[in-house]
Every structure is written in structure tokens, then in C-alpha cells.
Amino acid sequence: MTNPNTAANAVELDGKDLPAHCPNPAMPLWSSHPRVFLEFDAHGVAKCPYCGTAYRLKPGTVVGHH
Numbered sequence: 192m193t194n195p196n197t198a199a200n201a202v203e204l205d206g207k208d209l210p211a212h213c214p215n216p217a218m219p220l221w222s223s224h225p226r227v228f229l230e231f232d233a234h235g236v237a238k239c240p241y242c243g244t245a246y247r248l249k250p251g252t253v254v255g256h257h
Contacts, residue, residue, distance in 0.1 A: 201245035201246055201247035202215060202217075202244060202246045202247070203246075203248075204247070204249065205248070205249040205252050206252050206253060211229040211237065211246055212226050212229060213226070213227055213242065213246070214226065214239075214242070214244075215244075218244075222242065224242060227239060227240060227241060231246075235254075
């Protein structure tokens with residue numbers, strides 16, 4: 192289950208930001224970790240397994256599938 196407080200403070204992404212990965216370009220270099228691509232749940236929320244940063248898709252964003 193997704194923590195609503197985490198989702199409220201999430202980095203918001205739209206279609207041009209996909210495929211989404213962490214660390215994101217806005218993060219400072221010192222907080223870097225290996226790049227991981229994010230999988231969004233049915234609610235459009237993803238969480239980085241390394242640093243715990245939460246990401247959320249903007250309403251109406253369509254995620255393409257390969």
C-alpha cells in the first residue's frame with residue numbers, strides 16, 4: 192500500500208519525463224546512486240529502491256508499454 196504522505200510530497204512527472212529514472216536530473220551530484228528505472232503502480236506512484244524518493248505521474252499522463 193502506498194503511503195499517502197509520501198505520494199503528496201512526490202516528484203511529479205509527465206509524459207516527456209518517461210521513461211522515469213532515479214536519480215533524476217534535478218538531484219545534486221553528491222546524492223547520486225546507480226540509475227534505476229521506475230515502475231509505476233496502478234495509482235501512478237513509484238518509489239526509488241535506493242533513496243526512497245517518491246514519484247507521481249501527473250493526472251492524465253499516459254504510460255506506454257513496450
